[in-house]
Amino acid sequence: MNNKRGWPALIGLSLCTAVAQAAVVDDMLVGYKAAGAAGFDAARGEQLWHKTFPDPEAAGKTRGCGTCHTDNLKERGKHASTGKVIEPLAPSVNKERLTDPKFIEKWFTRNCKWVLGRACTPQEKGDVLSFLRKQ
Amino acid sequence: MTKQFAMPLLGCLLAALTATATAAGKSDVAPVNDELYAKECGACHFAYPPGLLPARSWEKLFSQLSEHFGENAELAADDVKALTTYAAANAADRSTHPRSQKIARSVKAGDTPLRITETPYIRGEHRELPRKILQDNPQVQSLGKCNACHTHAAQGSFNEDEIKIPGFDRWEN
Numbered sequence: 033m034n035n036k037r038g039w040p041a042l043i044g045l046s047l048c049t050a051v052a053q054a055a056v057v058d059d060m061l062v063g064y065k066a067a068g069a070a071g072f073d074a075a076r077g078e079q080l081w082h083k084t085f086p087d088p089e090a091a092g093k094t095r096g097c098g099t100c101h102t103d104n105l106k107e108r109g110k111h112a113s114t115g116k117v118i119e120p121l122a123p124s125v126n127k128e129r130l131t132d133p134k135f136i137e138k139w140f141t142r143n144c145k146w147v148l149g150r151a152c153t154p155q156e157k158g159d160v161l162s163f164l165r166k167q
Numbered sequence: 168m169t170k171q172f173a174m175p176l177l178g179c180l181l182a183a184l185t186a187t188a189t190a191a192g193k194s195d196v197a198p199v200n201d202e203l204y205a206k207e208c209g210a211c212h213f214a215y216p217p218g219l220l221p222a223r224s225w226e227k228l229f230s231q232l233s234e235h236f237g238e239n240a241e242l243a244a245d246d247v248k249a250l251t252t253y254a255a256a257n258a259a260d261r262s263t264h265p266r267s268q269k270i271a272r273s274v275k276a277g278d279t280p281l282r283i284t285e286t287p288y289i290r291g292e293h294r295e296l297p298r299k300i301l302q303d304n305p306q307v308q309s310l311g312k313c314n315a316c317h318t319h320a321a322q323g324s325f326n327e328d329e330i331k332i333p334g335f336d337r338w339e340n
Contacts, residue, residue, distance in 0.1 A: 113237065116211055134243065142239040 049127045057130055057165050064154035072155075077163030080156055085148055095147045105167045122167035130165060195266035198323035201253045207242060208250075213314045216323055218267035219283045222258035226251055227279050236282075266325060284310040306333035 061072060082103070084094035100118055101109040106125045109118035123129045130136065144152035152160075196218040199205050208214040217225060229251040232240045242250070255261075260271035273288035280286050284293075293301075293310055301307055307315045314320040319329045 111211075114211060138242060141241050145233070145239050145241075 049131065053123055053127075053130045053165070056133055056136075057161055060133055060136065060161060061158050064158040067154040069153070069155040069158050072158040072162040074159070074162040074166055077156075077159035077161070080160055081163060088149060097143070097147060099147070100143075105164070121164060123165060124167060130161070136161070194264060194323040195325045196264050196323040197257055197262060197267070198321060201250075203246060204250055204253055207246065211238075211240070213312060213320065215283060215313070217254040217257040218259050218262045218264055218323070219270060219289075220254075220258060220280065220286070221260040221271055221274055222255040223279050224281060225254035225258055228281050229254065264323070282311070283313075300332050300335055304332070304334055 064072075081097050084096040087093040087095045095112075099112050101121055105122040106120050108120055110116070111118060119128070120126045121129055140152055140157055144150065144156075196216045199208075199214050199216050204217075205214050220228075228235075229247055232242060232247065258271075259267040259274075262268060262271070270283075270286050270288045273291070274280060274286050283289055289310075301310065313325075316330050316332050317325050318331050319326070
């Protein structure tokens with residue numbers, strides 16, 4: 033086997049991942065619109081990403097996405113209480129991100145409640161996804 | 168001459184018997200054999216084999232995933248249903264595996280422990296562990312990390328000779 037033959041396959045594979053990722057996010061945005069969201073804004077998503085909320089369990093402390101994911105989406109994060117390592121969220125450095133709608137919804141459900149103390153609206157989720165896909 | 172061969176032969180025979188017992192599914196506890204369970208539970212912690220708690224405990228635990236030991240571990244409803252069914256069917260009180268049965272017998276009929284480490288059998292087995300090897304050991308910290316010391320925990324095997332405490336070369340019980 034020579035290595036030259038491997039390259040087209042490799043490029044093809046990563047292209048496939050990128051295409052799959054785009055399709056997954058596009059589909060989810062369509063779903064959020066159907067659920068009542070208007071147009072999506074990555075800048076608004078970025079603001080929400082960096083916004084902090086009061087920690088209900090510790091006076092004076094705050095919670096945000098970065099509490100576990102760190103403020104740099106291209107870096108590994110760490111779960112605030114269990115210490116579990118969290119792989120980077122940015123699709124540019126982690127090809128597995130934004131490829132599984134069920135996985136995305138699961139973590140939106142858990143993390144919105146932990147950070148905001150309530151479920152996120154379809155608008156908020158769409159804005160954040162629009163921000164995340166560009167990272 | 169015969170004596171020279173007798174011991175190794177006996178050893179072989181014993182090993183073969185042990186192997187047969189394991190192959191027949193008589194490990195201490197049945198290992199996890201459900202893909203969804205291994206994936207979802209194992210995403211955050213050691214995927215505890217269902218044979219470590221009674222069925223009623225699993226049913227209660229999976230009914231309150233939004234309050235999962237201080238974490239929100241909510242899942243899609245269809246997944247919760249599938250996981251509950253699997254865990255309950257393979258629970259300690261429905262298992263033929265020896266250590267599962269010991270756990271099940273140790274829990275009082277009216278009790279529904281949510282933590283494996285709250286069951287009387289598991290508590291009893293770990294009762295004399297000093298802080299330095301458990302709580303104060305940065306690589307262990309909690310009794311809940313079975314696989315930190317039980318090197319074959321994922322295979323459902325918790326034998327004493329498989330215990331290796333991180334940071335300690337030797338541990339005499």
